[in-house]
Amino acid sequence: MKNNLLPDLFTLTAIFEGMEDAVLSHDLDYIILNCNPAAEKMFGCPAPVLLGQNILTLIPESVRQEQLAILERVWSGERINHLYTVRSSKLQIDFPVSLTISPIRDEQGEVIGASHIMRDVTHERETEEKRGMLAAIVENSDDAIISKTLNGIITTWNGGAEKIFGYQERETIGKHISILIPRDRLSEEDVIIENIRNGNKVDHFQTVRLHKNGSAIDISLTVSPVKDRHGT
Structure with a gap:
């Protein structure tokens, strides 16, 4: 035994x-x-x-x-x-x-x-503290800061985005980013997503987006890829 x-x-x-x-x-x-x-x-x-x-x-x-x-x-x-x-x-x-x-x-x-x-x-x-600090910066920024999936679904929406586009956060999360894009500029989204899929940043792209009331807004758009720990 x-x-x-x-x-x-x-x-x-x-x-x-x-x-x-x-x-x-x-x-x-x-x-x-x-x-x-x-x-x-x-x-x-x-x-x-x-x-x-x-x-x-x-x-x-x-x-x-x-x-x-x-x-x-x-x-x-x-x-x-x-x-x-x-x-x-x-x-x-x-x-x-x-x-x-x-x-x-x-x-x-x-x-x-x-x-x-x-x-x-x-x-x-330390990571939690850094995340909290970054979250506070994002939320209090006057710039519209929006995150989305590669399929264009909005996942986060900060206070700056509310001020610029007129939508409350609850009105946008889960919606497609195309709610902000004029019909004649929808092709831009395909080009942007293709760049992001390849890991490239779209920097200071001058274009037009839509307010909730339908009015056009001239904007400078920067889109950056979000990567996981493996770099994907």
């Missing part, structure tokens, strides 16, 4: 050590009993230094009481999923993490400790 269990143990150990997320486990006295290489990297400490430490030393004082209250819930058997909080490295540098805490039980089902699975979300937070 022992030999039959060994491959499972080796497999679990390999998974534990190969995880990109940091994993720490500790007992009811908060003493760290185990950690994986990702945890060593996250906290800037080798395993011999981390093991035997109180896990509270990795938790900034600003959130320590909150974390102790959460651990009390874990001691009662609750699992905490994807909690956004803060941890502190060996150099006392605080960084944001996404945290999942699970109770560890013995053979009788009694809670004897907890495992912490952590992911550093510094990059995600």
Whole structure:
């Protein structure tokens, strides 16, 4: 029976050590009993230094009481999923993490400790802040800024577009961009889309578009491709 269990143990150990997320486990006295290489990297400490430490030393004082209250819930058997909080490295540098805490039980089902699975979300937070800043710039721009699919369906519509074209956002999302294009200029859209499909930018194209009331508006049009992480 022992030999039959060994491959499972080796497999679990390999998974534990190969995880990109940091994993720490500790007992009811908060003493760290185990950690994986990702945890060593996250906290800037080798395993011999981390093991035997109180896990509270990795938790900034600003959130320590909150974390102790959460651990009390874990001691009662609750699992905490994807909690956004803060941890502190060996150099006392605080960084944001996404945290999942699970109770560890013995053979009788009694809670004897907890495992912490952590992911550093510094990059995600920076991306969110940048996205928020860009969204504010777009929304408050006096220029009409519109995004659309390659099929010409409008997906976003900012305040500048409302002022220039007279349509409220709710009137345009999901509609075709041709609602803004005079009939005799519909062929321009085909040329623009072909350029965008090829990854090219259409810069300061002088043309005419339509207001909601049907009046013509002389505009300078710039159209840029939106690409995914693969450059498509």
